[in-house]
Amino acid sequence: MALWTLIGLAEGSASTSWPFGTGPDGQEGVIGMPRLDHTKCATGCTACIDACPTGAIRLNAAEPVLDYGRCVVCQRCVETCPTGALSETHDWAFGTRDRDALRTARTQSVTPDSARSRRGFRRSLHIRHVDAGSCNGCESELQALNNPFYNLHRLGIFFTPSPRFADLLLVTGPVTRAMLDPLRRTWDAMPEPRWVMAYGTCAVSGGIAPDGPCLSGLEGVLPVDLYLPGCPPNPAAIIAALLMFLDRRPVQVDQGHLDGR
Structure with a gap:
């Protein structure tokens, strides 16, 4: 029997029980998507919009809208925001069937699911x-x-x-x-x-x-x-x-x- 086979048998399963069990997901402490609280935005402030390299933050009727579909998680918006309206999070599970669900404000109807x-x-x-x-x-x-x-x-x-x-x-x-x-x-x-x-x-x-x-x-x-x-x-x-x-x-x-x- 190969040495690595013996080592594997001795160590047991290395796979996590996540996502169906209580085991780790391997992402502890990983920086995720920034969070936007538009109620903290200062009137006329466009610091985050100017800093974003992909245009993920835009104004919609004077209210900032964050499009996670454009976000590259660079955290520049968090670093430049003077009021704390944008904050760092550990949120990373942003998979969706609806493109519009990735925007903090809906702009169109929900895409029918199949x-x-x-x-x-x-x-x-x-x-x-x-x-x-x-x-x-x-x-x-x-x-x-x-x-x-x-x-x-x-x-x-x-x-x-x-x-x-x-x-x-x-x-x-x-x-x-x-x-x-x-x-x-x-x-x-x-x-x-x-x-x-x-x-x-x-x-x-x-x-x-x-x-x-x-x-x-x-x-x-x-x-x-x-x-x-x-x-x-x-x-x-x-x-x-x-x-x-x-x-x-x-x-x-x-x-x-x-x-x-």
Whole structure:
């Protein structure tokens, strides 16, 4: 018997019991999305708007609106806010099926959900990942899903190299023009029913590279069914988003607030 087999048997399971047990999620102390309390904003103050590199904070009828789909979690808004209206949090589970739910103020109706078509996939899901111009930050988090701690396979979720066996197309990066055709051909090769996940702020909205050779994310390129902003979203956030999409965990974010906070 190999030495590492003996060591593994002696150590026991290294996988966390989260998300269905009380074990750790591996994200203790991780800085999450900033929180906006517009009631603390000073009249005429635009410090956070001027500091944000992605335009995630904008004025809507003189009230600031924070769009987490554009946020890269740089914390510049928190650092420059003179009144404490923006504060640091540890909130990271921002996966949603509704793009508008990532904004602190709704601007349109809720996107209809297709839960009925996912009924046969709640216990098993195969994912095809396409890097559409990522900096590889998102890829480093995706790789962690298969380590012993997270052990994604125990949840019935797998990555597949072939789009013909995939149920979900997971896209990273702001979608460069060079990757547009390969991305669409991958989508066309997937069997029905099929879904798309925009993973990371770049895929959701273009991130810090919304112009030039990029297309500002998947908006208008493919029909997105699952959004997960962040730069990059951590492994626990990916798991939480996928399980939420499969109706195995409750929806946690609405109108830019996590679990009602």
